[in-house]
Amino acid sequence: MSGHDDHDHDHAPVTEAEEPEAARRARVLEALLAEKGVVDRGAVRRGIDSLVSRSPADGARLVARAWVDPEFRERLLADARAAALELGLDSGPSPVVVALENTEDVHHVVVCTLCSCYPRALLGPPPDWYKSLPYRSRAVSDPRGVLEEFGLHVGDDVEVRVVDSTADIRYLVVPRRPEDTEGLSEDELAALVTRDSMIGVAEPAAPPVPA
Amino acid sequence: MTFSPGQRVRVAARDHQGHHRTPGYLKGRAGEVERVHGAFTDPETRAYGADGLPRRTLYRVGFSQRELFPEHEGAAGDRLYADVFEHWLEEVA
Amino acid sequence: MEHAVHDVGGRANDDVIDRREHELADWELLTDALVGALGARGVMNVDELRRGIESMPPDAYERASYYERWLFSAETILVEKGILATGEVDRRLG
Numbered sequence: 001m002s003g004h005d006d007h008d009h010d011h012a013p014v015t016e017a018e019e020p021e022a023a024r025r026a027r028v029l030e031a032l033l034a035e036k037g038v039v040d041r042g043a044v045r046r047g048i049d050s051l052v053s054r055s056p057a058d059g060a061r062l063v064a065r066a067w068v069d070p071e072f073r074e075r076l077l078a079d080a081r082a083a084a085l086e087l088g089l090d091s092g093p094s095p096v097v098v099a100l101e102n103t104e105d106v107h108h109v110v111v112c113t114l115c116s117c118y119p120r121a122l123l124g125p126p127p128d129w130y131k132s133l134p135y136r137s138r139a140v141s142d143p144r145g146v147l148e149e150f151g152l153h154v155g156d157d158v159e160v161r162v163v164d165s166t167a168d169i170r171y172l173v174v175p176r177r178p179e180d181t182e183g184l185s186e187d188e189l190a191a192l193v194t195r196d197s198m199i200g201v202a203e204p205a206a207p208p209v210p211a
Numbered sequence: 212m213t214f215s216p217g218q219r220v221r222v223a224a225r226d227h228q229g230h231h232r233t234p235g236y237l238k239g240r241a242g243e244v245e246r247v248h249g250a251f252t253d254p255e256t257r258a259y260g261a262d263g264l265p266r267r268t269l270y271r272v273g274f275s276q277r278e279l280f281p282e283h284e285g286a287a288g289d290r291l292y293a294d295v296f297e298h299w300l301e302e303v304a
Numbered sequence: 305m306e307h308a309v310h311d312v313g314g315r316a317n318d319d320v321i322d323r324r325e326h327e328l329a330d331w332e333l334l335t336d337a338l339v340g341a342l343g344a345r346g347v348m349n350v351d352e353l354r355r356g357i358e359s360m361p362p363d364a365y366e367r368a369s370y371y372e373r374w375l376f377s378a379e380t381i382l383v384e385k386g387i388l389a390t391g392e393v394d395r396r397l398g
Contacts, residue, residue, distance in 0.1 A: 023331035047337030113313030
């Protein structure tokens with residue numbers, strides 16, 4: 001018998017009776033605001049389309065380009081918005097995005113203790129755990145413990161830098177290029193760059209083992 | 212007053228009622244200015260419907276993890292950075 | 305010094321970080337886009353959104369999901385600005 005444990009990823013249609021009250025409130029709010037002319041439903045639809053169109057794949061392209069092109073890497077670290085525009089990605093004028101480079105001596109991890117600030121324009125919406133109280137509480141006081149929870153061990157010879165996004169700057173981590181990736185194309189490299197590695201709680205994926 | 216990269220600063224230990232973006236765990240703590248980000252609208256007034264002007268200078272300030280959290284288990288050199296507004300920073304004598 | 309409800313950096317928290325993820329529900333996307341539309345129109349800015357979230361009673365803040373907090377804040381700020389009447393959403397819900 002094939003077990004199919006879907007508790008965590010339930011895509012079955014939800015009836016109105018099963019929806020949280022918030023779902024009804026959100027729809028009522030939209031209706032009221034549209035009736036009052038405060039929002040335009042078309043603009044709201046476009047906003048939803050924009051939200052779902054952003055994904056970590058965008059950020060991954062920046063990282064992969066930085067891995068293969070040292071001058072692009074310098075431009076990315078100096079001005080992430082300008083560098084992203086070179087690849088056709090517009091992170092917008094505000095909030096400002098800053099790229100942080102991991103090296104053999106330094107490992108960055110990003111948090112927003114006060115809410116959930118995140119480079120959405122380049123990575124899409126943040127994962128639930130990033131917005132959670134335990135992550136927001138412990139990432140600053142016990143970053144290495146948090147990294148261990150994610151299965152990442154950082155040696156004592158590497159400096160861990162926690163960056164708390166407290167204001168109008170959003171941080172994107174440029175993780176280190178994995179070993180044994182010399183022959184990979186930029187697209188193949190981008191496929192290794194996970195969202196979690198751009199937050200700093202994981203390293204990029206290892207290259208696929210040749211058949 | 213303004214601050215420069217490398218300068219030692221202390222985050223004000225003010226008990227500010229109302230919206231502000233200086234986390235409690237940094238209030239009263241000392242660190243070093245790492246970067247001057249430039250001027251940004253003031254969230255403390257903008258949160259109440261004002262335009263957030265005049266802009267205030269924002270700094271990235273670096274702190275020692277061991278100093279912030281003495282129970283910190285990790286390398287002595289581990290650091291924490293946060294973006295703090297100028298009006299929340301004081302000179303360290 | 306007392307910490308506001310949202311100011312959780314460094315607070316003791318023994319809960320395991322729940323790493324399960326969920327695709328945003330339609331109402332969550334709607335809430336996000338509504339807030340974005342209000343921002344684009346200059347009706348409510350992100351600092352007001354945050355201030356509204358921070359005004360939640362602590363137990364409500366901790367129980368609420370992320371977008372439930374956004375919804376609470378949007379309703380609070382819109383009532384404050386007189387764009388919504390107090391209880392208007394409740395009345396329409398019926």
